[in-house]
Amino acid sequence: MMLRITIFLLTISLLLFSCSDDFSPSEPEPEHFSIRINELPRSIKGIVGTTQETSFYVALYNEDYTVAEDEEITITDASGIGQVTPEEAVTNEAGEVSATYQVVIPAEETTARIRVSVNNQTESDGMYLIPIRRPETIRFETIPQPFKVDLNTEAVIPVTAIVIDAGGNAVEEVNVNFRLESVGNQDAFGSVISSVATNNSGTATTTFRSFNQYGYVQLAARIDEPGFIEEVIGSLRFEIRPLYVPNSIFIQLTNDEFKISQMSPRDTTYTSIIKTIVTDENGVAIPEIPLLLNTTHGRIIDNVLNFNPEFDMEGNDPFQITITGYNPDRHVDGSAEIFVNYLDDLPSLTLGSDRLLTEADGP
Structure with missing residues (x-):
């Protein structure tokens, strides 16, 4: 009997202990974000x-x-x-x-x-x-020197910089900063696109612009990339000059007549210095206009006409030499003449005789 009571009490205790475990608080689940x-x-x-x-x-x-x-x-x-x-x-x-x-x-x-x-x-x-790639050098492609621009016309000049690394390879996708600098006592003038990225050929092209401004242009380029502190710089200097428009060409000659003397050797060279004056539509003389000089007789060497009767003259009749100056860009020309005269300047020869009357002695 006592054994049954003991077993019963033990069973009740185990059940109560089990129930107390079931109701104990559990660990909270972690938050999800x-x-x-x-x-x-x-x-x-x-x-x-x-x-x-x-x-x-x-x-x-x-x-x-x-x-x-x-x-x-x-x-x-x-x-x-x-x-x-x-x-x-x-x-x-x-x-x-x-x-x-x-x-x-x-x-x-x-x-x-x-x-x-x-x-x-x-x-x-x-x-x-x-x-x-790490840039090493900036160099510029050459442009015409000097660059000539018509008056009252905007100068538009593309300028290309090439960026290369230490191995001579093109460096692409780097920003190149362009800026204009003064030259001597001359202030910088004009404008450029200031920042250009290189393409897959390593080239960056900016555009210089100016209007009725002439002189020397100094253009500098440097690498402008975040974190790149090395000074990789290139520079280019070029000149802009006004391109004048010729309207008239005048030719002046130091000799406008060659007098061919019969007393001189036939192989004698006669010369005349050729001076050309080119003017615009207002009659103002303008410089640096390219001209082609031609002559109908003789040869022009260093703006001097050389005429040799032995080679450049047929017969003794008078004639004209025409000197022509021509501008191929604007198709403007001008001319001047030299008169050639053959002189009749040989001295005259008079022949005479004296008659002597001689009386003969007889035998």
Whole structure:
């Protein structure tokens, strides 16, 4: 009987103990968040060895899509290439944390991955790190010297710079900054497109413009890339001159008549210096106009007509030599004449005889 009572009491005790375990409080389940990494670029380009920086922000939401403020998060570069600042932070009232990422551009293209961790949850996003060759030299393509522009006409001159690396390879996708500089006592004039990126041939073309301004132009170019502190500079100097429009051509001669003497050797050279004057429509003399000089007789050498009767004259009749000046650009010409006369200047010869009367002696 006592044994049954003991067993009964023991059973009741075990049941009560079991019930007390069933009603003990359980561990709370961890909170679940939605993590979003925003404004992280798909790629970062930069010159090899330069430090590049980009900004982004992390947004944290609760399961019900409300903002999760005052939550501690950790932000790291899972690839171990760059540095995130800050690495640990607390979300603000909008459930956000702003951060920056700095990285030194490697020599080979690779991928960096940003990882965000909160409450044993992680989210990550990647971006490509794209290297650009290190520029070594800037040189300019040549342009006509001097560059001539019509009066009252805008000068529009394309100027091309070429960027190359130490191995002589074209450097593409770098920004080249162009600027105009003074030359001696002459102030800089005109304008240029200040910033141009090189294409896949390593060339960057700007455009110089000016209106009725003439003189020397000094154009400088330098690499303008974030994090690139080396001074890679090139320069080009060229001259702009006014291009005058010829309207009339006048020819002046030091000798306008050749008198061919019969007393002189036939192989005698007669000369006349040729002076040309070119004027515009207002009759004002203008310089630097290209002219072609031609003659109907003789030869023109260094603006001097050389006439030799033995080779350049047929017979003894008088005639004219015509000197012509011609501008091929504007099809303007002018002429002058030299008169050639053959002189009858041989001295006359008079023949005479004296008759002597001789009386002969007889035998």
